[in-house]
């Protein structure tokens with residue numbers, strides 16, 4: 001096994017022990033970096049603490065070599081500043097290891113009942129964040145400065161009982177979201193400031209249906225997650241136990257169906273009376289998912305500049321076209337068709353006119369109402385881009401989508417799938433024959449999937465289960481699925497270490 005940058009003395013001892021253990025105990029045992037019995041618990045604690053220390057050192061070196069410093073947890077950040085120090089690749093990579101190691105340390109030292117109960121009660125934090133967004137707390141505190149405001153003043157706009165709101169905010173402050181400056185007085189901090197949509201409270205109250213329009217979409221994402229997804233999740237256990245719904249892959253037999261007492265899927269519900277705000281919010285939420293990922297992630301992992309002048313990229317189920325927008329701005333030699341449901345396309349038109357005026361008139365970009373369950377009308381695509389689409393559907397539906405694209409593909413068409421590639425929480429034999437598929441294991445004793453640092457992927461997987469009977473897939477699952485749809489994976493790009501969503505790309509060719 002190779003000694004990486006994390007090959008500290010402790011790790012060298014660990015590797016030696018591992019080699020002895022491996023040779024002595026099992027002829028079938030591979031040189032897995034994660035045979036937990038090798039380290040005793042104190043050794044594990046020391047190894048985890050050493051990972052943290054080494055990572056902090058890496059952060060210190062990276063920030064000082066760029067003459068940057070990390071903003072304090074107590075200080076609100078403006079989303080525009082993007083916190084340059086935190087975006088340095090070394091700082092991100094070290095932060096991922098620290099998050100994974102800290103989570104694992106906690107799981108070792110805290111009594112099991114307390115850890116499990118803490119996990120079981122985490123839904124209260126979801127509710128509290130949703131409540132803070134719905135009561136405009138971050139916007140109200142924007143101008144209050146470090147002294148903050150009393151809960152009574154914060155509650156004035158929403159009319160919520162201020163003593164109750166103070167308890168909601170205290171739970172958040174205990175999770176480092178907001179700061180309780182003095183009893184019942186709260187101020188913005190680094191985490192809470194991302195809940196500030198940038199709009200005035202008055203404008204949001206006056207025009208609730210456009211409250212997310214023109215924002216970074218972070219609060220829209222939180223709104224979607226703490227409304228549709230959270231309510232669906234509350235019904236997941238009984239849905240899994242239901243003999244019909246539990247065995248179903250249909251999008252209209254889900255935990256969401258039970259939670260919303262509906263027999264249509266989420267997309268159709270969005271278009272039904274009383275749900276216009278959810279439809280608009282979802283469009284902004286997709287923008288939010290993008291803005292919470294590494295900037296311009298869509299540009300990496302595929303040679304967009306290698307496509308010839310005028311090549312056509314079809315963004316299938318592209319929503320309002322948030323990712324095509326990034327591509328169009330950076331690769332003006334390309335043309336785009338963004339396809340989605342009719343109601344979404346209408347919202348997309350406003351978005352493009354605002355974000356890249358002239359793109360629609362010049363026909364660099366077309367928005368097209370099209371269901372991906374119907375035959376694909378565009379037969380000249382250089383690229384079919386499907387981002388966060390397959391994860392919304394169970395296998396049979398995905399195969400239909402993929403076959404329609406395959407039927408419309410030329411021999412040179414590339415399929416670019418952008419979805420999370422799920423890892424098991426144990427070692428796995430990855431799909432080694434695909435270029436880019438294998439990534440180096442993290443330092444022991446971290447979980448192979450980086451545990452707490454990767455939780456958002458597993459939350460998203462559960463979200464897909466609850467909302468659609470769908471899933472995030474491992475590379476093996478994606479390979480089999482694409483093969484059924486008439487596509488062969490030729491490359492995988494995991495992207496740089498990150499905390500965000502869906503920067504992994506799978507490139508496929510028609511077979």
Ligand SMILES: C[S@@+](CC[C@H](N)C(=O)[O-])C[C@H]1O[C@@H](n2cnc3c(N)ncnc32)[C@H](O)[C@@H]1O
Pocket residue numbers: 267286287316317318319320322323339340341344370371372373386387388389392
């Ligand atoms: C998770 S979003 C992804 C949007 C976009 N690709 C992105 O990454 O931001 C899924 C999209 O699929 C669209 N969609 C759902 N059913 C569809 C259908 N039958 N045909 C086309 N688009 C559909 C939704 O409206 C939504 O915009």
